[in-house]
Amino acid sequence: MAVDDARALSARPGSDGRARGYDPARLIGDERLPCGRLVGDAWKQARAHPDDPDPHTARCAYCRQAVEGLAALDRATRTLRTQRPSARVVAQRVITAVRAEARLGRMVPLDDPGRDLRIAEVQAAKVLRGAADRIHGVRAASCRLTLHSDGLVVDVAMTLAATLELPLPERGTEVRRAVADAARQQLGLAVGRIDVTFVSILEPVAFPAAARRRTA
Secondary structure (H helix, E strand, O other): OHHHHHHHOOOOEOOOOOEOOOOHHHHOOOOEOOOOOEHHHHHHHHHHOOOOOOHHHHHOHHHHHHHHHHHHHHHHHHHHHHHOOOHHHHHHHHHHHHHHHHHHOOEEEOOOOOOOOEEEHHHHHHHHHHHHHOOOOEEEEEEEEEEOOOOOOEEEEEEEEEOOOOOHHHHHHHHHHHHHHHHHHHHOOOEEEEEEEEEEEOOOOOOOHHHHHHHO
16 A cells, blocks of 8 residues: 555655655645545645554545555655756656556556555456447447445446347346456456446348358
C-alpha cells in the first residue's frame, strides 16, 4: 500500500530545520474525493502517520489511490532535483508520464485478499466486451465500470447490438452471465449490477447456398 511510502515523503529540511520545497498536493488544490475527504487532508494524514493510517484511509480506496499518486509524484520530483536535468529532459519525462497515464486511464480494484491489486478500466472493459462478443448474434458497443462507494465492488453498464433470432431478454441474460463469469474468472473483479442496453439491431449473417449445402 502506498501509504507505506510516506516515510520518504517529507521535503528535505531547510536551514531553519523545517521542510522546504513544494507540496505535491498543491497541484490538485482542494479537490474533494468521492468519499468526501479533501485530497490535501488525505496527503497530510499519510505524511504525519506513515505507519498508522487512520481508519478512514485504511478502508477507503479513493484516499489510498490519491496518496499513491502523490507519493509517486513526490518521488519523481526528488529524483529530478537530484539529477538536475535540462528543461528539455524534464519536458520529455512529463510528456511520457502523461501519455502513460492517458493510456491506462482510471484504475479499478481487483477482489484480492490484500486489496492492493488494480487494473486499468479500459483493459477490464475490453475483456468484458470480448465476453459479450463471443455470444452468437451479439456485439458490444461500449462498457463502463462504476465503482461503489466502498471502493471494492464495481457495477457494469454495457450497450449492445444484437440480431433478433432470439428474444432480446434471452440475449440480455446470456450477456450478463458471460460478463459475470469473465469478471470473476478472468479478471478477479467483484461485480455488483450488470446493466445491458440494446441500442442497435444487427442483420443475421446469411450464408451462401453452397455453404449451406456443405453444412447440411
